[in-house]
Amino acid sequence: MSGDTCLTTALCPAAGPKPKTCSFKGGSLGNKYVRLNVGGSLYYTTVQVLTRHDTMLKAMFSGRMEVLTDKEGWILIDRCGKHFGTILNYLRDDTIALPKHRQEIKELMAEAKYYLIQGLVDMCQAALQDKKDLYEPVCSIPIITSPKEEERLIESSMKPVVKLLYNRSNNKYSYTSNSDDNLLKNIELFDKLSLRFNGRVLFIKDVIGDEICCWSFYGQGRKLAEVCCTSIVYATEKKQTKVEFPEARIYEETLNVLLYETPRVPDNSLLEATSRSRSQASHSEDDESFEFRDRVRRIHVKRYSTYDDRQLGH
Numbered sequence: 001m002s003g004d005t006c007l008t009t010a011l012c013p014a015a016g017p018k019p020k021t022c023s024f025k026g027g028s029l030g031n032k033y034v035r036l037n038v039g040g041s042l043y044y045t046t047v048q049v050l051t052r053h054d055t056m057l058k059a060m061f062s063g064r065m066e067v068l069t070d071k072e073g074w075i076l077i078d079r080c081g082k083h084f085g086t087i088l089n090y091l092r093d094d095t096i097a098l099p100k101h102r103q104e105i106k107e108l109m110a111e112a113k114y115y116l117i118q119g120l121v122d123m124c125q126a127a128l129q130d131k132k133d134l135y136e137p138v139c140s141i142p143i144i145t146s147p148k149e150e151e152r153l154i155e156s157s158m159k160p161v162v163k164l165l166y167n168r169s170n171n172k173y174s175y176t177s178n179s180d181d182n183l184l185k186n187i188e189l190f191d192k193l194s195l196r197f198n199g200r201v202l203f204i205k206d207v208i209g210d211e212i213c214c215w216s217f218y219g220q221g222r223k224l225a226e227v228c229c230t231s232i233v234y235a236t237e238k239k240q241t242k243v244e245f246p247e248a249r250i251y252e253e254t255l256n257v258l259l260y261e262t263p264r265v266p267d268n269s270l271l272e273a274t275s276r277s278r279s280q281a282s283h284s285e286d287d288e289s290f291e292f293r294d295r296v297r298r299i300h301v302k303r304y305s306t307y308d309d310r311q312l313g314h
Contacts, residue, residue: 034061037074041081049091056116057091083108090120098127105131139198144206154218157202160257161218164190165206171241176233179243186213186229186245193254200261201254213243217253219260225253 036043051058059065068076090096109124144150154161194203213229233242
């Protein structure tokens with residue numbers, strides 16, 4: 001029988017005398033096998049393996065700690081025996097193939113911590129971190145399923161919000177020849193922006209709205225701008241829906257919403273660029289400044305792209 005074999009995994013407890021406590025004198029056994037009962041799982045191994053590393057097992061089998069044995073001489077360890085074979089393999093080889101599933105790695109790490117096997121604990125922690133980095137999404141994009149959900153997301157967000165509404169089926173007219181390509185370009189740009197600014201802006205998708213392709217921009221819970229990418233054009237005998245791709249305008253509005261981030265500390269450069277000395281400015285200048293800002297705000301409220309290619313006289 002090899003030294004890394006588990007004899008059984010279902011040892012039923014039997015009535016009999018209680019386990020006795022004794023000091024294990026392992027120095028004279030050398031490479032001879034010892035018998036271990038770990039939570040009902042039986043293992044054969046050697047004292048040399050158990051005492052290779054400075055762990056709790058070394059303390060148990062070098063005589064520094066008392067151990068429990070049953071009447072047949074099996075040394076009792078009151079732990080789950082599921083991963084003890086892996087523990088022994090690590091003590092033998094200083095490396096192991098870790099389980100594939102996160103839960104099993106966590107179970108193995110708990111046993112390694114109990115036996116004070118720091119090297120194995122470090123391996124498990126590194127593997128868990130790698131799996132977390134592998135499966136954790138870079139960014140999460142909510143998809144709107146109702147107007148109330150949209151309202152709740154925007155009001156509760158501490159970040160600026162960029163929403164793309166695209167609803168290809170919401171169309172009573174035929175599309176122009178390049179509309180499908182432009183619709184795809186809008187979706188691709190949304191994906192790129194969401195990856196670039198995912199930590200600073202909340203990006204959401206809406207597939208139930210009335211528009212076919214429309215961008216909306218929110219800051220501090222209120223709508224700041226809208227870029228509608230559709231317009232109606234007239235062919236010879238029918239109306240058509242034209243989808244546009246105003247890439248520069250979308251980039252501009254996305255950068256504008258970054259001004260509505262909640263900063264952790266005051267942005268001195270932004271304060272310096274936007275502040276005015278009220279003690280030096282006249283009342284008329286203040287009125288002019290407020291009027292200008294109000295006019296700019298109205299321009300950013302809503303922008304539609306319209307196009308009409310009808311022939312003259314129609």
